[in-house]
Amino acid sequence: MKKVINNPEQVVEETIEGFLAAYKRSYQKVENVNGIVRRDRKDKVAIVTGGGSGHEPLFLGLIGEGLADGVTLGNVFAAPPPTNVFEVAKAVDAGKGVLFIYGNYSGDVLNFGMAVELLEMEGITTNTVLVTDDVASAPTERKDERRGIAGDIFVVKIAGAAAEKGLSLEEVTKVTQKANDHTFSIGVALAPGTIPGATELPYTLADDELEVGMGIHGEPGMERTKMMPADALTDKLLEKLLAESNLQSGDEVAVLVNGLGSTTLMELFIVNRRVAKVLEEKGIQAYDMDVNSYCTTQEMAGFSITLLKLDNELKDYYSAPAVSPYYKKESIGGNVYAK
Amino acid sequence: MPNSLQEVQLNAVQVKEMFLYVGEKVRENKPLLTKIDSAIGDGDHGIGMSVGFTKAEEGLRQKEFTTINDVFKTIGMSMISTMGGASGVIFGTFFIGGVKGLDPQEVLTLPLLAQILEGSVSSIKQRGKAERGDKTMIDALEPAVEGLKQSVIGNQSLLEGLKVAESLAEKGVEQTKEYVAKFGRAKALGERAIGHQDAGATTVWIMFTAMREWVENAINQE
Numbered sequence: 001m002k003k004v005i006n007n008p009e010q011v012v013e014e015t016i017e018g019f020l021a022a023y024k025r026s027y028q029k030v031e032n033v034n035g036i037v038r039r040d041r042k043d044k045v046a047i048v049t050g051g052g053s054g055h056e057p058l059f060l061g062l063i064g065e066g067l068a069d070g071v072t073l074g075n076v077f078a079a080p081p082p083t084n085v086f087e088v089a090k091a092v093d094a095g096k097g098v099l100f101i102y103g104n105y106s107g108d109v110l111n112f113g114m115a116v117e118l119l120e121m122e123g124i125t126t127n128t129v130l131v132t133d134d135v136a137s138a139p140t141e142r143k144d145e146r147r148g149i150a151g152d153i154f155v156v157k158i159a160g161a162a163a164e165k166g167l168s169l170e171e172v173t174k175v176t177q178k179a180n181d182h183t184f185s186i187g188v189a190l191a192p193g194t195i196p197g198a199t200e201l202p203y204t205l206a207d208d209e210l211e212v213g214m215g216i217h218g219e220p221g222m223e224r225t226k227m228m229p230a231d232a233l234t235d236k237l238l239e240k241l242l243a244e245s246n247l248q249s250g251d252e253v254a255v256l257v258n259g260l261g262s263t264t265l266m267e268l269f270i271v272n273r274r275v276a277k278v279l280e281e282k283g284i285q286a287y288d289m290d291v292n293s294y295c296t297t298q299e300m301a302g303f304s305i306t307l308l309k310l311d312n313e314l315k316d317y318y319s320a321p322a323v324s325p326y327y328k329k330e331s332i333g334g335n336v337y338a339k
Numbered sequence: 340m341p342n343s344l345q346e347v348q349l350n351a352v353q354v355k356e357m358f359l360y361v362g363e364k365v366r367e368n369k370p371l372l373t374k375i376d377s378a379i380g381d382g383d384h385g386i387g388m389s390v391g392f393t394k395a396e397e398g399l400r401q402k403e404f405t406t407i408n409d410v411f412k413t414i415g416m417s418m419i420s421t422m423g424g425a426s427g428v429i430f431g432t433f434f435i436g437g438v439k440g441l442d443p444q445e446v447l448t449l450p451l452l453a454q455i456l457e458g459s460v461s462s463i464k465q466r467g468k469a470e471r472g473d474k475t476m477i478d479a480l481e482p483a484v485e486g487l488k489q490s491v492i493g494n495q496s497l498l499e500g501l502k503v504a505e506s507l508a509e510k511g512v513e514q515t516k517e518y519v520a521k522f523g524r525a526k527a528l529g530e531r532a533i534g535h536q537d538a539g540a541t542t543v544w545i546m547f548t549a550m551r552e553w554v555e556n557a558i559n560q561e
Binding site for chain 2: 008074079111197218
C-alpha cells in the first residue's frame with residue numbers, strides 16, 4: 001500500500017505535530033497525550049469530541065470558535081485511551097462541565113466511559129451525547145444502536161454554538177441530543193481506504209461495484225450493486241434517508257454532502273445538484289448546503305449525505321458563526337436558498 | 340520428570356519474563372490478527388495489541404519487580420493508557436481486573452493464576468457487557484480459566500494447567516466461528532459473521548500458548 005508516512009506507529013503523533021506546526025497560533029497540544037485544545041478558552045461549558053484517527057479533518061478540524069474546545073485522538077480507527085480522554089477534558093474544563101460528543105462505536109463507548117469514571121473522581125462533571133446518524137447501521141426500532149458518521153459535524157456545530165451562548169451543561173446536552181435525533185446520514189462506498197502500515201486492503205469492492213450503506217470503517221451496508229449514474233445513486237440514498245427522517249413538505253434542512261476521501265469535489269457537486277433538485281421537488285427547503293470532505297477514511301471512495309432537520313432552536317444555533325481551519329460558517333441571516 | 344517440575348512456581352521476575360515472551364508472540368502474530376479482524380472487524384486488532392504489548396514491554400523493562408501484582412498492573416496500565424479501541428480497555432482489564440484488591444503476592448502458582456484470571460473474567464464481563472457466545476475474547480478466556488480452576492482441583496502443575504487452558508482457549512476460538520457477533524463492526528454482519536473466528540479470542544489463545552511455551556522452556560532449561 002503506497003502511503004506518505006514514516007513509521008505506521010507514529011502516524012498520529014506526526015499528524016498532530018504537522019497540524020500544530022500550521023495552526024499553533026490557535027491550538028496547543030495536551031501534554032503527554034494525543035489531544036489538542038483551543039488556546040482561547042472561555043468561561044463556558046467545554047465541548048470535547050474525538051475518536052479514532054484517520055478520518056481527517058475529523059476530529060481535529062472541529063476545534064474552534066463555535067465548535068469543540070478539545071479533541072482527543074486515538075490510534076488509526078481506534079478509540080482514544082481513557083487517560084487521553086481524561087487529560088483533554090481536564091485541560092478544557094472551566095468548572096462548568098464537559099460535554100463529550102462522539103460516534104457510537106463499542107471502543108469509544110468503553111474508553112470514554114472509563115474516562116468519565118476517572119473524571120468523576122476528580123470532581124469534573126460530564127455529560128455525553130453519542131452520535132447515531134447512520135440510518136443504514138441499524139433499523140428504526142434499534143435507532144440507539146446506530147453508528148456515527150458525518151453527522152458528527154452538525155452535532156458538534158450545534159453543541160458548540162449552544163455552549164458559546166453560555167447555556168448550562170444540562171441545556172447544552174439537551175439541545176445537542178436533539179441535534180443528534182434530528183440528524184440522518186447514509187453513505188455509499190466505491191472503494192476501500194487503507195490502514196496505514198497494513199499490507200492488505202481491509203475489504204474489496206469490484207471495479208464495477210458499490211455498496212449502499214457501508215460504514216466508514218467498511219462496516220457492511222444494506223446492498224451491494226453495480227455502479228450507476230450519480231443521479232440514480234443519489235435518488236436511491238435519498239429515498240432511504242427521507243423515509244427514515246420522516247421529512248415532510250415544508251420542513252427545513254441543512255444538508256451535507258461529504259466525500260469519504262478520494263471522491264472528488266466535482267463528483268460531490270454533481271451529487272449535491274441532484275440532492276437540491278429532489279428536495280425542491282418534495283417541497284423540503286434546504287436552509288444551507290455544505291459540500292466538503294470532513295469525515296474521511298483515508299483514500300476511501302464514496303460519499304455520504306446528511307440531513308439535519310431544523311426547527312427554530314436548531315436553526316439559531318446552526319446559523320451562529322463557527323471557525324476552524326477546516327470548518328467555517330459565517331453568521332447566516334435570512335435564507336438565501338428559499339425562493 | 341523430576342519432582343520439582345510438578346511444583347513449578349514463578350517469582351515476579353520470571354512472570355515478567357513470561358509476559359515479555361507473550362508480548363513477543365502476540366506481536367509476531369500481528370499479520371494474522373490483522374487478517375482475522377479485517378474479515379469481520381475493523382482490522383485494527385493486530386496493530387492495537389502490538390502497540391499495547393510494545394508499551395507493556397517498555398513499562399516492564401523500566402522497573403524492578405518484587406510482586407506479581409505489580410507485573411500485572413504495569414502491563415494492564417500500559418495497555419489501557421496507550422492502546423485505545425475496545426481492545427485497550429478489555430485487555431488492560433485482563434491484567435488489572437484480577438489483581439485489583441489482591442494482597443501483594445511474590446510467587447505465581449497455578450491456584451494464584453486461576454484466581455487472578457477469574458477476577459479478570461468477571462471484570463471484563465462487567466465492563467464490556469459480553470457473555471459467552473457473543474463472539475468475543477470471553478469465548479476463549481472463560482473456558483481457559485475454567486480449565487485452570489479444574490486443574491487446581493485436580494492438583495495439577497502450573498504447566499499442566501496451562502496446557503489445559505491453552506487447549507480450551509483454542510476450542511473457544513473454534514466455537515466463535517459458529518456465533519453471530521454482538522459487538523463492534525462484526526455485529527452489523529449478522530449471519531455473515533458465521534464461519535469467521537473472533538480476533539480477540541484468537542489473541543487470548545496465543546497468550547495462553549505463549550505462557551505454556553515459556554513455562555515449558557523454563558522447565559527444560561532447569
